[in-house]
Amino acid sequence: MFFHYFKFFLSPIFIASIGYGVYVGETRGAFILLGLQFFIIFGELFFGDDTSTPKYQHPWLLDLALFINVPLFFYVLFLFLKNNPTWSAELLVYLPLLGLAMATAFINVGHELVHRTSKKLDCEVGNWALAAAWNPAFAIEHVYGHHKNVGIVEEDPVTAKINENPILFAVKAFFREHTHAWGIESAQLKRRNQAVFSFHNRLIVGYMRTAIIFCVVYALFGPFSVFLYFVTGLGANYIFQMTNFIEHYGLVRVKGKPILHHHSWNSNNRMTTYLTYNLTRHSDHHVNAKKEFWELNPCLDDGISLPSGYLTYMALFTFAPFVARKKMHPRLKRWYFEYASDDEKELTKSYQYL
Numbered sequence: 001m002f003f004h005y006f007k008f009f010l011s012p013i014f015i016a017s018i019g020y021g022v023y024v025g026e027t028r029g030a031f032i033l034l035g036l037q038f039f040i041i042f043g044e045l046f047f048g049d050d051t052s053t054p055k056y057q058h059p060w061l062l063d064l065a066l067f068i069n070v071p072l073f074f075y076v077l078f079l080f081l082k083n084n085p086t087w088s089a090e091l092l093v094y095l096p097l098l099g100l101a102m103a104t105a106f107i108n109v110g111h112e113l114v115h116r117t118s119k120k121l122d123c124e125v126g127n128w129a130l131a132a133a134w135n136p137a138f139a140i141e142h143v144y145g146h147h148k149n150v151g152i153v154e155e156d157p158v159t160a161k162i163n164e165n166p167i168l169f170a171v172k173a174f175f176r177e178h179t180h181a182w183g184i185e186s187a188q189l190k191r192r193n194q195a196v197f198s199f200h201n202r203l204i205v206g207y208m209r210t211a212i213i214f215c216v217v218y219a220l221f222g223p224f225s226v227f228l229y230f231v232t233g234l235g236a237n238y239i240f241q242m243t244n245f246i247e248h249y250g251l252v253r254v255k256g257k258p259i260l261h262h263h264s265w266n267s268n269n270r271m272t273t274y275l276t277y278n279l280t281r282h283s284d285h286h287v288n289a290k291k292e293f294w295e296l297n298p299c300l301d302d303g304i305s306l307p308s309g310y311l312t313y314m315a316l317f318t319f320a321p322f323v324a325r326k327k328m329h330p331r332l333k334r335w336y337f338e339y340a341s342d343d344e345k346e347l348t349k350s351y352q353y354l
């Protein structure tokens with residue numbers, strides 16, 4: 001039972017290890033970070049799946065494993081910006097891994113917390129985490145947009161079409177999330193007879209939080225650190241948009257129809273699952289969005305499962321998209337014949353020829 005709690009501390013351990021590498025600095029620190037990268041890749045390829053569904057008697061420990069990421073990564077970011085006032089070759093190692101850490105500690109943790117709409121503290125921490133990754137729109141568009149529109153390509157910014165260019169998707173999805181979030185928030189404010197351009201607008205408050213963090217970075221560390229923070233955020237947002245790309249690639253749903261498990265790709269890969277707090281159990285997350293991360297079902301159905309973890313497919317779609325499509329398209333063909341409704345088949349006729 002100890003391991004079932006401990007496994008969700010992998011993310012803060014990972015972030016703390018990055019912090020140690022940043023503290024050591026220079027070439028030695030870069031080698032520590034390279035070692036972490038290889039450990040994650042090795043783990044995703046060879047550690048297998050975790051399909052366990054334990055009953056937890058002490059959920060506060062799981063919340064601790066989640067919440068601790070936010071202050072911990074703020075401290076790691078502080079160390080990084082403080083210790084790297086000028087350009088060095090080692091930054092080519094630091095920046096990608098820090099982007100991954102920001103994606104897990106700020107965006108992924110923020111994603112989990114903003115789903116807890118009835119818990120004010122959780123939402124507040126989640127919104128600050130997302131603002132620190134300069135994506136405050138995610139809290140609104142994801143909860144009130146994506147979970148309503150998943151699979152409806154015309155209305156959901158983060159449902160990827162088959163054969164869509166992943167890099168263009170990531171750029172478009174980021175900006176479309178912001179425009180969609182603005183529309184959602186504006187409509188909600190109008191229904192409450194509140195001004196759109198006011199502090200009632202959560203997007204405006206979120207953008208102000210992001211601006212405050214940029215100003216603090218500039219005041220403490222100067223313009224080059226602002227640049228490093230910006231590049232780290234670019235990496236984090238690309239990684240998370242690629243997560244969206246993978247989770248719904250090629251899947252469709254007819255508007256007005258219920259959201260089912262086959263509208264999201266699932267994965268129980270140990271390494272990715274532990275690092276992302278069961279985000280990879282995505283099929284159940286969309287069917288049961290109110291579940292805490294430790295309650296999600298592994299969905300033991302290989303017809304909607306990825307053969308590996310998220311990072312493998314991020315790398316493949318980014319650097320070898322033809323290989324990624326070769327792996328994914330037979331799954332889409334199976335999805336068409338075994339899972340798609342008649343209406344969904346009408347939208348995806350070409351899948352039968354893949």
